Amino acid sequence: MPPRGRRPAGAPDAREQILLAARARFAEVGFERTTMRAVARGANVDPSLIHHYFGDKEGLLVAALVLPVDAEQVLAGVDADPAHAGEAIIERVLGVYDSDAGNRARLLGLVRVGLSHEVASAALRDLLGRTVLTAVTRVVAPDHRELRASLVGTQVGGMILGRYLLGVPALRDVPAEQLVSAVGPTLQRYLTGPLHPPSSP
Amino acid sequence: MPPRGRRPAGAPDAREQILLAARARFAEVGFERTTMRAVARGANVDPSLIHHYFGDKEGLLVAALVLPVDAEQVLAGVDADPAHAGEAIIERVLGVYDSDAGNRARLLGLVRVGLSHEVASAALRDLLGRTVLTAVTRVVAPDHRELRASLVGTQVGGMILGRYLLGVPALRDVPAEQLVSAVGPTLQRYLTGPLHPPSSP
Numbered sequence: 593m594p595p596r597g598r599r600p601a602g603a604p605d606a607r608e609q610i611l612l613a614a615r616a617r618f619a620e621v622g623f624e625r626t627t628m629r630a631v632a633r634g635a636n637v638d639p640s641l642i643h644h645y646f647g648d649k650e651g652l653l654v655a656a657l658v659l660p661v662d663a664e665q666v667l668a669g670v671d672a673d674p675a676h677a678g679e680a681i682i683e684r685v686l687g688v689y690d691s692d693a694g695n696r697a698r699l700l701g702l703v704r705v706g707l708s709h710e711v712a713s714a715a716l717r718d719l720l721g722r723t724v725l726t727a728v729t730r731v732v733a734p735d736h737r738e739l740r741a742s743l744v745g746t747q748v749g750g751m752i753l754g755r756y757l758l759g760v761p762a763l764r765d766v767p768a769e770q771l772v773s774a775v776g777p778t779l780q781r782y783l784t785g786p787l788h789p790p791s792s793p
Numbered sequence: 794m795p796p797r798g799r800r801p802a803g804a805p806d807a808r809e810q811i812l813l814a815a816r817a818r819f820a821e822v823g824f825e826r827t828t829m830r831a832v833a834r835g836a837n838v839d840p841s842l843i844h845h846y847f848g849d850k851e852g853l854l855v856a857a858l859v860l861p862v863d864a865e866q867v868l869a870g871v872d873a874d875p876a877h878a879g880e881a882i883i884e885r886v887l888g889v890y891d892s893d894a895g896n897r898a899r900l901l902g903l904v905r906v907g908l909s910h911e912v913a914s915a916a917l918r919d920l921l922g923r924t925v926l927t928a929v930t931r932v933v934a935p936d937h938r939e940l941r942a943s944l945v946g947t948q949v950g951g952m953i954l955g956r957y958l959l960g961v962p963a964l965r966d967v968p969a970e971q972l973v974s975a976v977g978p979t980l981q982r983y984l985t986g987p988l989h990p991p992s993s994p
Contacts, residue, residue: 713959742961760946
């Protein structure tokens with residue numbers, strides 16, 4: 593247990609305490625209504641320390657927004673078998689959230705913040721953009737790389753929204769394998785297939 | 794301009810004013826922090842009138858949660874050509890939100906409310922479930938109807954999230970036609986195709 597009273601400025605965990613308090617506050621009341629003062633109170637530090645570490649509220653937001661899981665670690669090696677990378681991606685993602693309610697809760701907080709204000713949306717968009725592009729970069733076909741990566745993001749994001757954040761029964765209550773079978777080919781086409789319908793006139 | 798002061802209980806637009814005020818309040822501070830008193834103030838009515846019309850806060854939420862567009866109207870006739878229903882669905886949806894910033898703003902409010910609290914998530918889930926199932930009911934293959942409809946929902950929802958709510962550049966800045974070409978076949982497979990990869994061992 594840390595001692596009562598405000599932490600000294602140099603306490604090694606002060607920065608992490610600030611980020612924890614910021615994440616909680618942002619998730620609860622959104623970007624606009626979060627004040628540096630409230631975060632400082634939550635972290636039990638002096639507000640000046642937040643300015644010292646993060647500059648302004650936007651800097652604090654960017655530092656506080658992190659994915660619940662290390663995407664690079666989760667997706668390491670999905671390019672080993674490029675023809676099945678689509679299945680591998682959705683399988684790994686579902687594994688991470690199926691197995692850990694804490695990950696799901698942190699994800700919900702992240703999305704709430706990201707939709708709370710234009711500044712937060714921009715930060716979340718950048719975070720997701722970097723993550724998805726990094727995740728698929730060794731698999732994705734050379735044409736339309738960003739569009740392909742973003743399409744993967746729409747399907748994975750929509751699945752996360754439906755299965756975990758909204759809890760749609762038909763998505764929530766089926767085994768992950770069934771969703772991997774259904775969604776894997778979609779991701780595979782976005783990664784390496786033709787982006788136009790095969791039968792267009 | 795309506796006269797100043799509280800509306801009389803029987804004013805024909807009082808119910809609609811309450812719903813407008815409730816939507817704004819729910820979107821701003823979420824389900825839990827919204828009070829009947831604040832909604833009554835916003836609608837310029839007596840709080841008892843809200844109870845009269847909607848019972849409790851949950852009843853008010855369910856009545857206030859509506860899609861920005863009439864989904865049945867938007868998707869009318871997509872089953873005319875069942876083999877291209879997937880393309881038709883995404884084309885109609887993009888048309889509705891590309892053309893009207895007000896629709897996009899109302900959608901953002903709806904999703905914010907839906908993620909603000911478990912009660913609101915349940916209400917949004919039911920609303921989306923009914924909508925999607927109604928929209929695809931005449932096209933979807935007889936096996937796994939709910940799963941198929943829900944899969945359509947994940948891809949359409951993820952696209953809406955990326956293009957409009959987060960504004961991912963590769964999705965936001967391309968012509969709708971390009972997204973229709975890319976996503977149409979996905980929806981088509983979810984509606985009528987095999988839900989397993991063709992090449993599974």
